[in-house]
Amino acid sequence: MQIFEQIASMRQACRELQQRGKTVGLVPTMGALHDGHLSLVRAARAQCDVVAVSIFVNPLQFGPKEDLAKYPRDFERDCRMLLAEGVSLLFAPTVEQMYPPGASTVVHVEGLSDKLDGKLRPGHFHGVTTVVAKLFEIVRPRFAYFGQKDAAQLAVLRKMVRDLNMDVELVACPTIREADGLALSSRNVYLSPEQRKQALCLSRALSRVQTLAAAGEHRPATLLCATRQIIAAELAVNVDYAEIVDPDTLDPVHDLQRGALVAIACTVGATRLIDNVLLPPMKARHWSKAARQPATRPGQVPGVAAHPDERRLTRWTQ
Amino acid sequence: MQIFEQIASMRQACRELQQRGKTVGLVPTMGALHDGHLSLVRAARAQCDVVAVSIFVNPLQFGPKEDLAKYPRDFERDCRMLLAEGVSLLFAPTVEQMYPPGASTVVHVEGLSDKLDGKLRPGHFHGVTTVVAKLFEIVRPRFAYFGQKDAAQLAVLRKMVRDLNMDVELVACPTIREADGLALSSRNVYLSPEQRKQALCLSRALSRVQTLAAAGEHRPATLLCATRQIIAAELAVNVDYAEIVDPDTLDPVHDLQRGALVAIACTVGATRLIDNVLLPPMKARHWSKAARQPATRPGQVPGVAAHPDERRLTRWTQ
Numbered sequence: 001m002q003i004f005e006q007i008a009s010m011r012q013a014c015r016e017l018q019q020r021g022k023t024v025g026l027v028p029t030m031g032a033l034h035d036g037h038l039s040l041v042r043a044a045r046a047q048c049d050v051v052a053v054s055i056f057v058n059p060l061q062f063g064p065k066e067d068l069a070k071y072p073r074d075f076e077r078d079c080r081m082l083l084a085e086g087v088s089l090l091f092a093p094t095v096e097q098m099y100p101p102g103a104s105t106v107v108h109v110e111g112l113s114d115k116l117d118g119k120l121r122p123g124h125f126h127g128v129t130t131v132v133a134k135l136f137e138i139v140r141p142r143f144a145y146f147g148q149k150d151a152a153q154l155a156v157l158r159k160m161v162r163d164l165n166m167d168v169e170l171v172a173c174p175t176i177r178e179a180d181g182l183a184l185s186s187r188n189v190y191l192s193p194e195q196r197k198q199a200l201c202l203s204r205a206l207s208r209v210q211t212l213a214a215a216g217e218h219r220p221a222t223l224l225c226a227t228r229q230i231i232a233a234e235l236a237v238n239v240d241y242a243e244i245v246d247p248d249t250l251d252p253v254h255d256l257q258r259g260a261l262v263a264i265a266c267t268v269g270a271t272r273l274i275d276n277v278l279l280p281p282m283k284a285r286h287w288s289k290a291a292r293q294p295a296t297r298p299g300q301v302p303g304v305a306a307h308p309d310e311r312r313l314t315r316w317t318q
Numbered sequence: 319m320q321i322f323e324q325i326a327s328m329r330q331a332c333r334e335l336q337q338r339g340k341t342v343g344l345v346p347t348m349g350a351l352h353d354g355h356l357s358l359v360r361a362a363r364a365q366c367d368v369v370a371v372s373i374f375v376n377p378l379q380f381g382p383k384e385d386l387a388k389y390p391r392d393f394e395r396d397c398r399m400l401l402a403e404g405v406s407l408l409f410a411p412t413v414e415q416m417y418p419p420g421a422s423t424v425v426h427v428e429g430l431s432d433k434l435d436g437k438l439r440p441g442h443f444h445g446v447t448t449v450v451a452k453l454f455e456i457v458r459p460r461f462a463y464f465g466q467k468d469a470a471q472l473a474v475l476r477k478m479v480r481d482l483n484m485d486v487e488l489v490a491c492p493t494i495r496e497a498d499g500l501a502l503s504s505r506n507v508y509l510s511p512e513q514r515k516q517a518l519c520l521s522r523a524l525s526r527v528q529t530l531a532a533a534g535e536h537r538p539a540t541l542l543c544a545t546r547q548i549i550a551a552e553l554a555v556n557v558d559y560a561e562i563v564d565p566d567t568l569d570p571v572h573d574l575q576r577g578a579l580v581a582i583a584c585t586v587g588a589t590r591l592i593d594n595v596l597l598p599p600m601k602a603r604h605w606s607k608a609a610r611q612p613a614t615r616p617g618q619v620p621g622v623a624a625h626p627d628e629r630r631l632t633r634w635t636q
Contacts, residue, residue, distance in 0.1 A: 007483055104429045105447075105481035110422040129423075137483045163423030165325055165455045
């Protein structure tokens with residue numbers, strides 16, 4: 001595995017591979033890797049000749065009162081994990097490399113960036129779109145891999161790619177969960193054992209929504225009410241948002257005919273956690289009932305079955 | 319010459335050439351071509367295997383009260399001119415191709431976009447950076463050619479390319495002028511014969527600045543005063559701005575030690591015209607005096623000699 005800190009050398013390595021006809025897949029990360037990231041790496045490895053991973057804790061996407069300073073970092077452990085996964089190129093630039101003094105250009109997806117996490121974290125998504133646009137320019141990947149767990153980020157990045165005619169295909173990979181349902185996140189290390197248990201109310205609430213929707217409940221307000229009741233039962237957990245939205249526009253939906261994204265953000269102590277599920281379109285809902293089985297694959301909220309239509313949004317081709 | 323209206327087909331044609339190892343040079347234009355544009359095409363042809371030209375009157379860079387509707391368009395004449403210059407690829411998308419309903423992503427160079435033309439045309443430069451970013455994504459040129467006449471645009475685009483790590487080299491080409499000094503512009507067709515004469519005060523004022531600077535005058539305020547006096551003598555011409563700035567930051571300079579950009583924008587009737595010259599660094603100024611000869615090359619303001627240092631900014635390599 002080659003490790004690059006310099007933009008120019010990373011770019012050169014990628015160009016040389018591309019000139020030899022190799023397909024490069026990029027997995028952008030902020031390090032502190034877990035099985036969720038590794039699932040992205042595996043998806044890239046299955047699809048591309050060469051897997052490039054970036055590790056960069058992007059200051060532009062953190063608000064002034066957020067956890068930039070304490071965000072978990074363990075570069076050597078990350079390297080070992082990526083090496084074991086057969087990653088070829090690791091790009092780990094410094095902040096000075098990515099944002100030299102005076103850098104002031106931003107890529108901004110207007111409208112979409114102010115919804116869900118963007119509403120509570122002003123400027124967050126323009127930090128994300130700017131750094132991802134830069135990484136795409138440096139690497140020029142054919143495919144880039146992101147977790148479905150960051151559903152709003154995915155919607156914003158899809159729109160950026162489409163609006164700016166970027167020549168890359170975004171691949172969304174299912175959320176990876178612990179056996180008890182907790183969605184993997186680098187921020188889970190902030191949780192005390194007690195908070196860790198309290199945090200389960202997110203996946204429990206989403207699982208309940210899936211069950212109700214599979215049983216025919218199609219009123220977003222009713223589903224959200226059930227969600228909030230489950231979270232409200234955990235007194236230490238506060239809801240930032242709980243919404244049922246169109247997965248592309250992030251606007252609230254009024255019915256579930258065409259499927260929807262159920263997205264939750266909560267704070268548990270000082271830790272902010274997000275989670276979501278995709279509800280399949282109503283017309284396919286009968287399938288879902290028939291298929292209700294214990295979870296069998298990663299990314300599935302325990303207790304509710306995988307639904308093939310949940311994958312309809314996992315790839316977006318320009 | 320192949321003509322493409324569709325983004326996908328233009329992209330594919332460019333990728334096929336690039337896979338065969340061809341260097342593609344891009345000349346982005348808004349059509350209504352003149353010798354200024356053709357000088358860019360010739361520069362591209364001299365440097366690249368394949369020249370691609372885009373013609374797109376970009377609505378995003380026009381203000382609501384500007385001349386979008388009446389901007390001169392003559393596609394067939396443009397095609398004939400480009401064919402005669404050996405252009406291989408012409409990209410002429412519709413507005414709907416470039417901005418489908420709902421498109422909302424912008425590339426914004428903060429700070430720089432509010433200076434010079436950006437100050438008087440709010441939103442103009444984010445229209446420019448957004449469309450150029452899109453064209454770069456579609457074509458992926460190795461080199462892209464712009465006129466030095468649009469000096470503020472050049473500064474903004476250079477910053478965009480640098481900040482976003484775009485893998486393209488911007489090439490600035492000298493301003494092309496009529497024999498009497500008027501800088502070529504598609505908007506010159508708006509001028510009546512009388513206005514055409516009045517408009518000469520722009521190049522006359524810039525020529526005067528060059529003469530004074532070559533003679534040792536190094537106080538920006540004095541140079542600007544001379545400029546404004548010449549323009550004030552044309553009662554029908556109003557100054558939008560007349561500034562002496564750093565060509566990269568567009569901030570006013572307080573001395574000319576390191577050279578400077580002298581930029582003017584005026585309205586003549588309803589027509590807005592811009593023009594500029596680059597002053598060489600002071601330390602090289604003695605050379606300039608010795609070299610004072612009648613203009614011998616295109617882009618030179620008549621009456622003041624070319625200075626080799628004027629070219630120091632004509633290429634910017636990432």
